[in-house]
Amino acid sequence: MKQQDFEHQHQALWEHLEELLATASMKETVGALRGLPANYRQVCHHLALAKHRRYSPFLVDRLNEIVVACHNLLYSQSARFRYQWLRFLLVDYPCVLHNNRRFIWAATFLFVGPFIALGLLCYFDPDFIYSVMDWEQVRQMESMYDPAARVLGREREADTDLLMFGHYIQNNIGIAFREFAGGIFFGVITVVVLIFNGVVLGAVTGHLTQLGYISTFYPFVIGHGSFELTAIVLSGAAGLKLGMALIDPGSAMRLAALRTAGREAVQIVLGAAVMLLIAAFLEAFWSSKASLSIPLKIGVGALLWILVLGYLMFAGRSHRRAGADSVN
Amino acid sequence: MGNVFLGSGSFISTGVLVETPESIDLEAEPAGIVVRGLAFTIDFLIRAIVLFVLGLALAFSGEAGMGVMLISWFLLEWFYPVFFEVFRAGQTPGKKKMGLRVVNDDLTPVGWGTSMIRNLLRWADFFPVLYTAGLATMAWNRYSQRLGDLAAGTLVIYSRKESMRSAGSDIRANPPPFQLEREDQVAFVGFAQRSQQLSEQRQQELADILGPLLPVHASQRVDYVRAVGQWLLGGRQ
Numbered sequence: 001m002k003q004q005d006f007e008h009q010h011q012a013l014w015e016h017l018e019e020l021l022a023t024a025s026m027k028e029t030v031g032a033l034r035g036l037p038a039n040y041r042q043v044c045h046h047l048a049l050a051k052h053r054r055y056s057p058f059l060v061d062r063l064n065e066i067v068v069a070c071h072n073l074l075y076s077q078s079a080r081f082r083y084q085w086l087r088f089l090l091v092d093y094p095c096v097l098h099n100n101r102r103f104i105w106a107a108t109f110l111f112v113g114p115f116i117a118l119g120l121l122c123y124f125d126p127d128f129i130y131s132v133m134d135w136e137q138v139r140q141m142e143s144m145y146d147p148a149a150r151v152l153g154r155e156r157e158a159d160t161d162l163l164m165f166g167h168y169i170q171n172n173i174g175i176a177f178r179e180f181a182g183g184i185f186f187g188v189i190t191v192v193v194l195i196f197n198g199v200v201l202g203a204v205t206g207h208l209t210q211l212g213y214i215s216t217f218y219p220f221v222i223g224h225g226s227f228e229l230t231a232i233v234l235s236g237a238a239g240l241k242l243g244m245a246l247i248d249p250g251s252a253m254r255l256a257a258l259r260t261a262g263r264e265a266v267q268i269v270l271g272a273a274v275m276l277l278i279a280a281f282l283e284a285f286w287s288s289k290a291s292l293s294i295p296l297k298i299g300v301g302a303l304l305w306i307l308v309l310g311y312l313m314f315a316g317r318s319h320r321r322a323g324a325d326s327v328n
Numbered sequence: 329m330g331n332v333f334l335g336s337g338s339f340i341s342t343g344v345l346v347e348t349p350e351s352i353d354l355e356a357e358p359a360g361i362v363v364r365g366l367a368f369t370i371d372f373l374i375r376a377i378v379l380f381v382l383g384l385a386l387a388f389s390g391e392a393g394m395g396v397m398l399i400s401w402f403l404l405e406w407f408y409p410v411f412f413e414v415f416r417a418g419q420t421p422g423k424k425k426m427g428l429r430v431v432n433d434d435l436t437p438v439g440w441g442t443s444m445i446r447n448l449l450r451w452a453d454f455f456p457v458l459y460t461a462g463l464a465t466m467a468w469n470r471y472s473q474r475l476g477d478l479a480a481g482t483l484v485i486y487s488r489k490e491s492m493r494s495a496g497s498d499i500r501a502n503p504p505p506f507q508l509e510r511e512d513q514v515a516f517v518g519f520a521q522r523s524q525q526l527s528e529q530r531q532q533e534l535a536d537i538l539g540p541l542l543p544v545h546a547s548q549r550v551d552y553v554r555a556v557g558q559w560l561l562g563g564r565q
Contacts, residue, residue, distance in 0.1 A: 003561045177448050184449060184452045266441055266444050269448065
């Protein structure tokens with residue numbers, strides 16, 4: 001069949017589809033798209049014929065374009081389930097964490113290990129802090145939590161709270177994202193970030209405890225600490241997962257392993273980002289309130305820790321797949 | 329990665345072929361470093377301008393304004409591309425301007441997960457300075473994918489422009505002077521359909537390649553080749 005006859009014969013169908021595709025999306029009523037699968041197969045057939053018969057590149061292009069657009073429409077994922085986010089929170093996310101627990105344990109070790117080590121060192125040796133930070137940083141940190149100065153009690157303006165909220169979001173979530181992204185360099189950057197954070201936070205905690213600034217430091221950090229420290233570990237775990245996929249891809253090709261790992265890792269890191277958002281809110285609007293009594297702050301803080309750890313350990317338990325990665 | 333030796337054509341062609349369940353090959357052409365760099369520059373300028381304007385607007389609202397500014401900065405830095413890629417069919421304003429589109433490597437539209445991966449890994453592409461890692465990866469890899477694309481399994485392809493579809497009805501059809509092979513027929517038809525996009529000199533130049541084979545005077549070669557193309561397309565006037 002000559003090309004022009006072929007075009008003439010099927011022109012109506014193509015034009016109909018092009019018109020439909022220009023406006024349609026899956027969200028529209030199914031009625032408008034009725035018959036699309038059949039028409040799509042028809043055009044696939046036309047494309048195959050056009051290629052086989054060496055019709056002109058323009059016709060092949062045009063049919064290819066229709067086929068691609070139909071393909072996209074038919075095969076795109078649609079979020080039809082309204083409560084998907086709830087299911088994600090209660091089932092899917094905990095399952096992802098469970099499947100990746102070896103990375104979470106590794107990240108915990110890399111973070112908590114230096115934390116405890118530096119905490120003890122700085123607790124027993126008042127000068128050890130200076131091998132971690134310079135003099136100016138130490139002075140600032142001390143003055144912030146000095147119970148005598150009650151600087152932390154600076155009754156901040158609501159404006160300042162908002163500023164700090166913005167700062168915590170921009171800074172902390174940014175760090176978590178980098179911790180994840182750095183994993184692609186065989187996990188090296190993730191490991192460094194985890195250890196670095198463990199070292200600095202451990203040193204600060206040990207040093208302030210040794211100075212006896214307990215009544216100011218602990219009530220301040222316990223409130224948001226649960227979410228913040230957990231999120232540091234989780235985004236670290238996501239980074240380690242990326243890195244490990246490249247170091248030990250198993251039976252898959254490195255790129256394929258990286259992609260598979262990326263799908264779950266990005267979910268872990270997004271969960272961590274949500275946690276950091278909560279932490280930023282708490283740190284800006286709750287932890288900094290000097291007017292609240294210390295027992296209240298400690299109590300709420302402890303409750304939040306129980307909540308977070310309980311979520312990590314127990315959520316989605318009944319849905320966990322038995323026997324998936326049996327490490328630990 | 330082994331795929332270099334699949335065939336002699338694979339050294340040159342960067343095209344992507346994807347087979348659908350209907351066993352049709354979809355074709356797409358990945359975009360290279362320069363055009364993607366330009367798209368990035370446009371997006372970068374847009375973000376910079378938005379932040380600048382926001383900065384001016386919030387300059388007098390004190391620390392609260394600064395807080396809003398920081399949050400906006402965070403959102404623009406990490407989620408600007410994600411937003412457009414998910415809601416605007418894979419096109420940030422810069423990519424749209426340059427005629428590019430982000431798709432999964434099976435040419436389906438990107439979703440939240442993949443878009444997040446490729447854009448969070450933007451930082452790794454930037455590492456250590458000025459997108460060194462990303463540029464190196466793009467140069468090394470066949471489909472110009474940066475690290476984020478590799479991890480997410482995405483491609484940046486040219487979204488085709490509307491192309492001219494008929495050979496033009498002004499041309500009279502003329503049977504070929506002798507039996508033509510398939511490849512030759514495709515060439516004639518292609519010339520007939522694309523000739524309006526080419527300058528007259530270029531048309532003449534291409535027609536002259538056939539010079540002695542055509543039974544017409546040099547000045548009529550272009551029209552003659554187009555007429556043969558039209559005839560091969562099925563024209564009979």
